[in-house]
Amino acid sequence: MTSMNTEEAKYLAINPNHPNAGIYSPAVVFGNVVYLSAKTSWIAPEPDDIRAATAYLLDQVEKELLNAGSSMHKVLKVIVYLRDMNDYIAMNEVYTGRFGKNAPARTTIESKLPKNSIVGFDVTAYL
């Protein structure tokens, strides 16, 4: 029996020296699918402002997608993690329209996040 001719995954990063390099990859491409690690707000310039953090993180998501050969309008699924569900409406204000006309599927949950981040975005897209 021959082994499967499996395509190799690619491990990508807009910033290869990100603080958790060696622990996880910001973007993994397999076939036509790209999986992004969650972008969480401790990396944002204004980490405790939900609107500013959301805008910054979605810009980072976009850069990571473009670097992988994808784009915001090719996003299929997003999971939003909020430390406090009271930030839901403000997060939505900045989020809405950011992925183009056909918004991705999405689930939002409340969760404790690394370094006490207030918001995180976990994204799956195609190329």
Add this chain to the structure above:
Amino acid sequence: MAITRRSFATRALALASIPVADAAPRKRIHRMGPATTAVYSPAVQWGNLLFLSGKGSGTAPDPTDIRSCTNHVLEAFAKELSNAGSSMENVLKVTVYLQRPEDVPAMNEVFAQHFPKAPPARTTIITRTPHPTLVEMDLIAGL
């Protein structure tokens, strides 16, 4: 070179003969009614995969009963899947978001009834969702 009607037709034919299978699949949105929000789409198809947005149990017949809630959410998914050309039998992965850990056994009972054969992969976590309900789920299915 000037494009004559004939050369245009030849080029168009050459383009049309590119096998469709070579084209990367495009994202397609399925919804059962008019769009109720621009924030997210209820069902996103990509090739033979379907990504369904989270559904909560707020409109269950008894929103305080975990069995009623679980049944309601899974019935809603069955309709959404059917509308997109899939079915419960094609569900690959479910994530279950529960508000209370003590609801796991009763949720499991009802969940199992909806997936009598070859149940999907599943992860269950305890959390809160935007419009707090006893249970919310999202899933990925094949077509």
